[in-house]
Amino acid sequence: MRQFLRVAWVVMRKDLTVEMRSREIVYTTVFFAASCVLVFAFALVREGRPLEDAAAGILWISVAFAGTLALGRTFERERHTETLRALMLAPSDRPAIYVGKLLGILALMAIVEAVLVPLVGLLFHAPVLARPLWLAALLAAGTLGFASVGTLFAAMLVRARSRDVLLPVLLYPITIPVIIAGVRGTAALFQATPDEPMARFWAALLLFFDVVFVTLSLWTFEPLMTES
Amino acid sequence: MARVFVPLVLAAMLLFAAAPLVVASAPVEQTMGLVQKIFYYHVPSAMLMFVSAFVCGISSAVFLFRRSAAADRVALAAGELVVLFGAIVLVTGPLWARKAWGVWWEWDARLTSSLLLWMIFLAYLLVRRFGGPGSEKLAGAMALFGMANVPFVYVSVNYWRTLHPKTSVVMTLAPGMRAAFWFCVAAFAAMYVLLLTLRKRLEDRQAEVEQLYLATDD
């Protein structure tokens, strides 16, 4: 177990170090997410002003799009140097490598969301500070669900053809429950009087989703990544 | 397998051919009229779509964890049938809905889950076709995750909107209708098994051809 955590930690630290050297993925993903929000703000208009009820939906769509982009770019980097092979060659537990990569993606998404939430609050007059802890919990659970499946698929797609378009094709249908739960939970929090029990229900569903899909991903990572 | 095959074909064809007659002879429903009879095709297709999704998911798991090529062939056949029966459901559904509820589509739990499941398995076929070498494993993971996803999709959409007639619709059928309904279920099930078997056999032959091709190299 200690070995498992050590390997995951080492992989995550390496990913973050590599990213911090150029900060390429962080900057471009944050910018992309912000542009998403803007595009939606202009596209979904009523009486010449952005639709305020759409805040929750726009937040989560931007997270999903930005997340897909970040996943693709991160693994493209590994593919470029073929280092994923080197990772698989190591005598460590393969699922530990998956966890390390997942943690790296989560750190990246946390940065993106830290920018997105205030932006959405600003543009759509959404009460993001009404129940900040619940909002953070929803975002954390939802991002984990999204990233757990995304990391697995993106890792598998490294050696596939048409990988750029296949990632969203595979990821979005599977993560629809995450989006639904995230949006409805966040919308409940953004109401005039925040509906905490509702948010709690959706957060619980997200947590359940996380448990199931992280477990499934851990199980299937090794058989999927090894060619035989 | 071969000995069961011919009777299977005959049984499936007979049942399937007889189905329209059976449906026609069933009593006409009061409120919705003739259109309600779409139900006899719609519901069995939906049932089989879900069954096929599970077959695909389970055989994909066997393929991934036991490395069984035969399981992968079953998964492919089942995956295609999910898309086929799903298409039937998604075409007959709106046709019925238009008459029954006045709209072509509604975002309720059952419809949305079915659409999503259909899309997941459409993605399954896309990956197999365009993913390049090694895409069978990728698709297998997709099928497995898709199958595991079904309860989540259902619950989340259910609490999101509700409009579809609840499951009870099958139980409260008039006796005459019930017989016709179960006959259709049997007919569709037989057809499903036949199609699955045929498709798997096609893949088996294909694999044999590949083996022979390789053997000529020696």
Added chain:
Amino acid sequence: MAVGFDFEQLVVDDVSRHFGRRRALNRVSLTCRAGSILGLLGPNGAGKSTLLAILSTLLAPTSGRVRYGEYDARSAGAQLRARLGLLGHDLYLYPELTARENLVFFARLYGLDHPHERVERALAHASLSDRGADQVSGFSRGMRQRLALERALLHGPRLLLLDEPFTGLDDASGHALLARLRGLRDEGAIIVVATHDLDLAEGLLDEVAVLREGRLLNVPPSPRSLRERYRETVAAAQAARDGGPR
């Protein structure tokens, strides 16, 4: 990692591998003992990279077995990978990290004790001690090669697999690599080198295996040069192919 698992002999037993309709390897058998260097020669597409991938356990054969001592890949499990080192075409280095960071990462990943000492020793071997804090993206091909080789050797593997290691190296680097490999061989390693560079490989190889279209060809053991023997072998195979029954 514990030094529990080790082996003295590598046996490739009737290994075949196909990708769909393409047969990459066709019933290849060979044996290597500790303290020897085997050269895998052959034209492009002959199956050298595939064989190396199978030997590194990253790929499984569709038939046949590879035995590491008494164990095969599946029974030995993760421990086996602790005794293998692979240096591929792509050098498996992170260009954004410094030389030292690259080595430390792999040392930690492999769970090696005293990572920093090992890393310093490795940098010394690679003659890169003064460049340890520089990003790999600024290194020349030769420098990256040296670093990548040390990375593959960090955990002291028994079996070292090299795929075209002499590509893009200048004379001096090439000879340095030769010396390093000879040293390792004398320490008891099993080294398998796939290469095109017959001149450099001349004095290095203890044994030679020539692959063509996935098949192992018979190499005449003669005192002639490697280049001539190779050419003879390939020509003989071609003649057999053309002259034989259609």
